[in-house]
Amino acid sequence: MDFEKLKLELNLSVEQTLKYYEIIKYFEEDRASLLKDLEATGNDSKKEKNKLLQISYQYQEHVLENILNEEQKIIAHEFIKRYMPGVVDYSDELKAEVIETLALDSVQVEQYLAINNAFVKAFHDSHDKFHGNKQTASMYWNQYNESRKYALKKLFSQEQYAQYIELTTKESYRGQFSSK
Structure with a gap:
């Protein structure tokens, strides 16, 4: 850090x-x-x-x-x-803020959390492909994050998705290995 x-x-x-x-x-x-x-x-x-x-x-x-x-x-x-090492996903606080701010219903909450869990699993499962290479890791993170955004765009209304992007921008660094 x-x-x-x-x-x-x-x-x-x-x-x-x-x-x-x-x-x-x-x-x-x-x-x-x-x-x-x-x-x-x-x-x-x-x-x-x-x-x-x-x-x-x-x-x-x-x-x-x-x-x-x-x-x-x-x-x-x-x-x-x-900048906490080993953290690749948005913080629990931010996830809770997304759920509250976007006023997600119970079905949306379940799907939102499942999509995030799938993102984390995919990133961790590809670890051997980028181990020790921050540039490649960042590439994978961005690729999986784009897939997450695509899935969330289908789940959320346009307004909810815009709010989601606004909220997550403050933590877009996670997994991008920008810390020292």
Whole structure:
């Protein structure tokens, strides 16, 4: 994750900035150590690495909250959620927001969730084709996302689909491997 970018988005005071750098440095060193230990165990699969990183980033967010105001906490939460490793689909919060904002009926909710699950499964199933190649992974993500959009366009009314696109634009990065 690019914590310099987050720092700019947070618009920190001088005092906050000093504490921010201490926290970032601590967690970056801790993650490096944890990853080294994981590698030493021989159980350093991508899944295990992502699991370890996700826990570390979540804990880091919790520690950062101690120096942030309410608005900054929201920005930090969204940033960390956005760039969380191993996440290829829209957040649960966004999916719930789509369901609520689009006022989906029970049949639409069921189909919407099934379409999203199919997207995630297809992307994960093609993992061996792009493992380690972010450009190819992004190509697959975009291809499967277009298929998802096509299916949702049939499920939603024109107005609902336009709202869906508007809502999901804020999380269009997931799976596109734009994080550092």
